[in-house]
Structures are given as C-alpha cells and as structure tokens.
Amino acid sequence: MVDQPSVISLHDVVHKYEDRTALNGVSFDVQSAELFGLLGPNGSGKTTLFRILSTLMVPVAGRATIMGLDVARDPGRLRHLIGVVFQAQSIDVKLTAMENLRHQGHLYGLRGATLRARIEEMLERVGLADRAQEKAEAFSGGMQRRLELAKGLLHHPSVLLLDEPTTGLDPGARRDLWQYLATLRDQERVTVLVTTHLMEEAERCDRLAILNEGNVVALGTPDELKHEIGGDVILLDSKDPESLARRIRSQFALDAQVLQQQVRVERENGHRFVTDVVEAFPGEIEAVSVSKPTLEDVFIHRTGHRFWTDEAKNG
Amino acid sequence: MATRTEILASPATPASVGVALPAFTLWWREVVRFYRQRARVVGVIASPVLFWIVIGSGFGSSFRSGDARGQQHYLGYFYPGALIMIVLFTAIFTMMSVIEDRKEGFLLSVMVAPVPRSAIVLGKVLGGTTLASIQGLIFLAFAPLVGVHLGLWELLSVVVVVFLVSFALTALGFAIAWPMDSTQAFHAIINLFLIPLWLLSGALFPLSGASGWLRLLMQLNPLTYGVEALRGLLYPASQTMTSLSTNIAAIALFTLCMFALCFLMVNRRTTRPTA
Numbered sequence: 001m002v003d004q005p006s007v008i009s010l011h012d013v014v015h016k017y018e019d020r021t022a023l024n025g026v027s028f029d030v031q032s033a034e035l036f037g038l039l040g041p042n043g044s045g046k047t048t049l050f051r052i053l054s055t056l057m058v059p060v061a062g063r064a065t066i067m068g069l070d071v072a073r074d075p076g077r078l079r080h081l082i083g084v085v086f087q088a089q090s091i092d093v094k095l096t097a098m099e100n101l102r103h104q105g106h107l108y109g110l111r112g113a114t115l116r117a118r119i120e121e122m123l124e125r126v127g128l129a130d131r132a133q134e135k136a137e138a139f140s141g142g143m144q145r146r147l148e149l150a151k152g153l154l155h156h157p158s159v160l161l162l163d164e165p166t167t168g169l170d171p172g173a174r175r176d177l178w179q180y181l182a183t184l185r186d187q188e189r190v191t192v193l194v195t196t197h198l199m200e201e202a203e204r205c206d207r208l209a210i211l212n213e214g215n216v217v218a219l220g221t222p223d224e225l226k227h228e229i230g231g232d233v234i235l236l237d238s239k240d241p242e243s244l245a246r247r248i249r250s251q252f253a254l255d256a257q258v259l260q261q262q263v264r265v266e267r268e269n270g271h272r273f274v275t276d277v278v279e280a281f282p283g284e285i286e287a288v289s290v291s292k293p294t295l296e297d298v299f300i301h302r303t304g305h306r307f308w309t310d311e312a313k314n315g
Numbered sequence: 316m317a318t319r320t321e322i323l324a325s326p327a328t329p330a331s332v333g334v335a336l337p338a339f340t341l342w343w344r345e346v347v348r349f350y351r352q353r354a355r356v357v358g359v360i361a362s363p364v365l366f367w368i369v370i371g372s373g374f375g376s377s378f379r380s381g382d383a384r385g386q387q388h389y390l391g392y393f394y395p396g397a398l399i400m401i402v403l404f405t406a407i408f409t410m411m412s413v414i415e416d417r418k419e420g421f422l423l424s425v426m427v428a429p430v431p432r433s434a435i436v437l438g439k440v441l442g443g444t445t446l447a448s449i450q451g452l453i454f455l456a457f458a459p460l461v462g463v464h465l466g467l468w469e470l471l472s473v474v475v476v477v478f479l480v481s482f483a484l485t486a487l488g489f490a491i492a493w494p495m496d497s498t499q500a501f502h503a504i505i506n507l508f509l510i511p512l513w514l515l516s517g518a519l520f521p522l523s524g525a526s527g528w529l530r531l532l533m534q535l536n537p538l539t540y541g542v543e544a545l546r547g548l549l550y551p552a553s554q555t556m557t558s559l560s561t562n563i564a565a566i567a568l569f570t571l572c573m574f575a576l577c578f579l580m581v582n583r584r585t586t587r588p589t590a
Contacts, residue, residue, distance in 0.1 A: 015586065054427050060586050075584070079429035088420030094348050106340035107428035109332035151424065 007032050007159060007191040008053070013062035015048050015214075022048040024214035025062065030193055030207075035185045037205030038195040039295065041307055044211040046195045047087075050163045053193070054084045066159055080108070083157030087164040091147050093137035097128050100136060100147060101154055108155040122150040126180075142173030149180070160184065162194040166201065178204050199295045199307075210299055217302040222295060229293040229301055232270030236263040236277070237287035244284060251280060259306055266293070266301065337430040338438035345412065345442020360453060363404070367397035367457075374519070391461040395545035396518025399538060402451040402481050403513055407505060409443035410488030414498050432582040436489065440577065443485035444478065451477040463549045472559070473548050479566045480541040486573035493580050517542045522556055537569035 006029035015023040023045045030036040040046045051057040052064055055075040064071045069078040091100045101122060105115040123129040126146035136144060145165065152160060162181075166174040178201065184190045185206075194205070202208050203222050210218040210225075218225050238244045245256040245263045252273075257264045267273045270290040278285055299307045349355060371390040416422040425435060455473065458465065465473065491504055515529070516538035525533055533539050544562035546553055557565075 017587075056423065056426060058584055058586055076429060079427060082427070084424070084427045086420040086423050088423065090420035090424035092344060092348065092421055094351050095344065099344075099347070103340050103344055104424070104428075107332070107337050107425060107430050109336060109429070111336060 005032065006030060007034075007067055008036070008193060009063075009065045010049075011063045013049070013052065013059050013064050015045075015052065015057075015059050021214055023052075023059070026209075026211070026214070026216055027062075028209050028216060028219055030191060032191055033185050033189040035181060035192045035194070035204070035206045037202045037208035038193065038211060039197070039199075039202040039208050039299075040195075040211030041197055043213075045214040046211050047163065049211070050161065050195055054082065054161050055079055080155070081158050083152035083155065083160045085148050085152040085160070085162040085165055087167050089144065089148070091136050091144060091151060093144075094135060096133050096135050097123065097139075097147055097150075098132040101150060104151045104154050110155065118154055118156075122154055125153075126150045141168050142170065142176070145169060145173065145177065149177070153184075157190070159191045159193070162192070164195055164197070166196070166198070174201075202295050208295075210295070210302070212299070212303050218298055225295065225298045226293045229266050229297055231266070231268030232290050233293050233297050234265045234267060234270050234273060234277075235289045235291075236265070236285050237261075238263060238284055239286070240284075244281065247281065248277065252277070257300075257304070259300065264300070266297070332429050332431070332434075334431050334434040334437065337428070337434040338441065341425070341435065341438025342442045342445065345409065345439060346445055348412070349409065349446050360450060363397060363401040363450075363454060364457070366400065367393060367454075370519075371397070391463075391550075392521075393519065394458070394461050394463070395542050395549055396513075396516070398451055398454050398477070398545060399480065399516060399518055399542050400513055401454050402447045402477060403484055403509065403538070405450045406443050406447035406481050406484035407488040407491075407509060409446050410439070410485060410492045411498055411501055413439065413489060413492035414495055414501060417496065433578050436486075436574065436577040436581050440482065440485045440489050440574070443488065444482040447481035447485060448474075448478050451481065458549065465549070469548050469551075473545065476541065476544045476548065476563065476566070479563065479570055480538070483537065483566060483570040483573050486570065486577050490573060490576045490580060493577070512536060512538055515539070517546075537565060540565035540569075 008030035010029070011027050013023055013026045014021075026045070026049060038046045038049065048057075052059050053066065053071060055071055055078055058072040066078055067081055069081070071078060092103070095103065098119060101119045102115065105111070105118060110118060119132075120129070123132050126149055128143060128146060128150070131139070131143070136147060139147065145168075149165070152162075160181075166177055169177065181192050181194065182204070185192055194201075196202055202210075205222065207219070207221050208225075209216045236244065241258045241261055241263050245258050248254055248256040248263065248265065254265055254267060265273070274288050274290060278288065293301075296307050367390075371393040374389055374393070413422070416425075452474065455477075492501060495501055515533050515536050517533060518538075522530065522533050522539065522543075540557065540562040543557055544559055544566070547559055547562070
C-alpha cells in the first residue's frame with residue numbers, strides 16, 4: 001500500500017458506557033479531500049465515534065487524530081479546524097438566518113467585515129441569501145438543514161463532520177445536500193466524514209467503513225466491498241426455507257442462509273444457478289430474485305444478519 | 316508496518332478566540348431570545364407585582380388587625396423581599412434554557428466551537444443576569460408607592476446589589492440546570508430548594524423575629540444578605556443586622572463560588588457525553 005497522508009486517523013479506539021462496550025477497537029484512516037462514510041445501524045457505535053471525533057467526549061482507550069491533533073488532548077486547537085453538523089437541530093429558530101450565522105462566527109472569533117463577507121458568501125452558497133432576515137422558525141426542514149450546513153462551514157474548516165445530516169429531509173433535499181458535499185470535496189478540497197444508516201447514501205461515498213456492534217466489519221470503496229461477494233445474490237421463497245437451504249447446501253456445496261423466511265445464496269452466474277435449483281426442487285420454489293450485490297449484502301455477508309431487524313426498521 | 320504520515324495542522328490556525336466576543340454573543344442571544352417570546356416577558360413582570368400585592372395585603376391585614384397603616388407597613392416591609400423574589404425567579408428560570416439548548420443541538424454546536432469554557436458560562440450567566448436585573452429594576456419603579464424615594468447614590472447602590480444577586484442566582488441556576496436533561500426535574504429542585512431559600516431570606520419575616528435553628532439557617536442563607544442590603548438602602552432608618560459592605564461582601568463571595576462551580580462543571584471533559 002502506498003503511504004498517503006491521512007487527515008483523520010483512528011487507532012484502536014475503544015469506548016465504554018458503564019459496562020456496555022460501544023466501540024471495540026476501531027481503526028481506519030481518512031485521506032485528504034475524501035468523502036468518507038460511516039455506515040451502521042442504530043446502536044452500531046457510529047454516534048459514539050462521532051462524539052469522540054467532534055471533541056465532545058474522550059475515548060476510554062486508543063488514539064484518534066485529526067490533522068495530527070489528538071482529539072482527546074488538543075481539543076482547543078482542533079476545534080478551529082473542524083466543522084460539525086449535528087443530527088439534532090443546532091440553529092436557534094427564534095433568530096434570523098443572519099443572526100444565527102453571526103452568532104456562530106463570533107464563537108469562532110470572526111467579526112466585522114470578515115464576518116459579514118463570510119456570512120454573505122455562505123448564505124449565497126446554501127441558497128438562503130434572499131431569506132437572510134427571516135427567523136429560522138419560518139423555514140422548511142430543508143432550508144433549516146442548509147442553514148445548519150452554513151453554520152458548520154462558516155469558519156472554512158478543513159474537515160467537515162456530519163452526523164446523519166439528511167434526517168427528516170425529503171428526497172429532493174437529500175440529493176441536493178449530497179451534491180453539495182461532493183462539490184465541497186471537489187472544489188474546496190474539504191475532507192468530509194458523514195455518518196448514515198442509509199445504503200443509498202453510503203453508495204455516494206468515496207470510501208466507507210461499515211460498523212456493527214462497535215467493530216469495523218468492512219472498509220473500502222462501495223465497489224470494492226460489493227465485489228468481494230462473488231457474483232450475484234439469489235433469494236428464494238419457499239414454504240419450508242430451512243429444509244430447502246439444508247438441501248441446497250448438501251447438493252450444491254454452497255453456503256445457503258435463511259434470512260427472514262427467504263433462502264439467500266451468493267453465487268457467480270446467478271441466472272444459471274436459478275435454472276439448476278428450480279429443476280432440482282420442482283414445485284418447492286415459489287419466487288426467485290437475482291440481483292447484483294448491494295451494500296446491505298456486504299453487511300449480511302460480514303455479519304450473518306440483516307442490517308435492520310424488523311423493529312429497528314420502523315424506528 | 317510502515318508508519319503513516321499525517322497532514323499536520325497548518326500554522327495558519329486562527330489565534331485564540333478570547334473570552335469577550337463569544338461571551339458577548341451568547342449574552343446577546345439570551346436577551347434577544349427572551350424578548351422575542353412575549354408571554355415570558357408579560358409573565359415575569361406581572362406575576363411578582365400580583366404576588367407582592369396579594370401576599371403583602373393578605374399578611375398585612377391578618378397580622379396587623381386590619382389597621383390601614385399596618386397594611387401599608389407590611390407592604391413596605393415585604394417590598395425588598397418581593398424584589399428579590401422577582402430576581403430569583405427570573406434568574407433561575409432563564410437558566411432553564413440550558414436544558415432546552417441541550418435538548419436541541421444548540422449547546423452541542425457551542426461545545427465544539429473553540430470557545431474558552433469560561434466564556435460559555437459567562438455569556439449564559441450574564442444573559443440571565445441582565446434579564447433578572449432588568450425585571451428587578453422595573454419593579455423598583457413601584458418604590459414610591461411604599462413611600463421610598465431614592466437618591467442617586469442609593470439608586471446606584473441598589474443597582475449594584477440587584478446585579479450581584481442576579482448574577483449569583485443565575486449562576487446557581489446554571490449549575491443546577493447543567494447536569495439535568497429534563498425541565499421537570501428542574502422544577503422539582505426549584506420547589507424543594509429555591510422556595511425555602513427565599514422564604515428564609517428575611518423576605519417575609521425579619522431575621523430578628525426568628526430563633527434557634529431557623530435563625531442559623533437564615534444567617535447561612537446568602538440571599539439573606541441580599542434582602543438585608545436592599546432593605547438597608549431602601550429604608551435607611553430601619554435597623555439592619557449587618558452593614559452594607561458586609562452584605563455586599565457576602566453576596567460577592569457567594570457569586571464567586573457559584574461562578575467557580577459552573578466553570579468546573581463545564582470545563583470537565585470526560586468519557587461521558589458532555590452535551
């Protein structure tokens with residue numbers, strides 16, 4: 001592997017809440033001007049990791065650095081360099097867009113003409129220039145998110161950390177936000193780390209780490225990760241999935257799993273396997289689907305269970 | 316395994332933000348936010364006036380056998396206590412915003428900013444102090460009704476005392492609110508702790524009338540010195556237990572302790588979430 005300078009570097013980061021382990025030795029590096037995704041279901045540890053990286057909390061063990069500064073030891077200097085956008089609303093809706101940004105600028109030591117210029121620039125960039133004097137409570141969810149983003153970027157950070165930034169946004173606003181993150185990376189060379197629990201968002205990242213129960217279970221570009229699953233993913237519906245899976249295992253020497261009442265098989269040339277398997281068990285298979293692997297398949301491949309349990313899906 | 320090089324922080328890192336600017340902006344937000352919520356403004360001015368008149372008149376006529384002069388007298392006695400009550404309630408309630416800020420993400424965005432932690436305490440507490448002082452001074456406009464006419468020097472002294480008491484109580488409110496995550500718990504503490512604090516400050520009955528353990532509690536209560544100082548300034552003829560300078564020193568000490576407590580709480584970085 002070529003030595004590349006990394007902007008964010010985690011080495012064996014461990015975190016515990018009382019006796020519950022939230023992070024169990026997490027290591028990865030994020031390169032300069034990379035759009036890096038942290039994908040994981042709720043409770044996987046990504047919010048904990050986000051709190052540590054944004055200097056809100058120190059890890060129990062291990063080392064995390066951003067631009068060479070230790071997040072646990074040097075938060076004061078580090079805070080100048082990072083911009084943070086939280087999942088929770090951090091703008092004050094009783095203040096106007098302009099007032100929110102002025103307040104933010106003051107917290108970063110910006111004032112006077114510099115601050116005014118930055119505010120104008122940011123409002124222009126997030127498309128709120130004509131609404132600057134309106135209170136944020138009059139804004140739509142998408143506009144409030146854009147104001148959050150403007151707040152996080154006002155001091156021109158080199159690294160932007162975002163925690164589930166598209167929560168509560170409609171598909172159009174989601175797409176806009178992701179496009180904007182890509183623009184930031186390409187034009188401003190900002191390093192972006194974003195947490196998400198949505199597969200389609202993870203697909204848009206340059207690289208991603210998939211977290212499960214406090215461990216990194218996969219690390220790489222979305223394509224690399226999907227390629228490690230040989231070929232296609234085949235799902236079979238049957239009245240008795242357990243028995244079907246058992247017989248597929250013995251007859252085809254394949255690893256067949258049962259997930260949510262479906263038999264799941266990973267295999268090259270899926271279409272040929274489908275003909276074989278339907279012929280081998282006539283009348284038993286009620287429905288078949290063949291698809292290219294998704295990031296969810298990567299997750300299943302690495303952990304042996306689905307990304308969402310049924311309860312979590314609604315939450 | 317080769318050690319990786321890391322991109323180091325550029326030397327162009329902005330210099331220290333300082334305390335004044337972030338404290339100013341947090342103070343400004345606290346004040347603006349308050350005056351943009353009309354109901355809060357009305358409530359905070361109207362309720363103490365009502366309280367003063369109802370309690371004052373009620374006690375006055377009950378204990379002074381309905382004599383009109385007695386009633387006037389008690390309203391007068393109760394006046395400094397009512398002023399302290401206004402300050403107490405405004406100061407403490409403004410710090411409920413700490414809990415609201417924590418529930419929303421506002422506090423998070425302040426905590427990740429390169430702001431000295433003392434500026435966070437100072438800004439928020441000064442915000443509450445300003446509001447409480449203003450409410451207290453508005454109530455001072457009723458002073459002529461109880462026959463108090465202040466000279467310039469007395470007025471300035473009253474402003475200083477009101478400001479100090481407001482600051483100390485706001486800082487107390489901040490320290491109570493900081494570790495809390497619900498406003499219900501905050502109300503519980505107020506009922507359990509703050510109302511007795513006020514009742515035992517000489518606001519309703521004088522220190523000289525209390526005896527034994529009650530008297531001791533009142534002497535330990537920092538609010539007593541606030542009430543005493545105000546009473547001494549408003550009614551120069553009345554006998555106060557302690558001198559004005561002692562009273563002010565006691566309040567200042569209390570203020571200092573409260574601020575230090577807040578600072579320690581906010582400055583602590585641990586393995587638990589700060590906000």
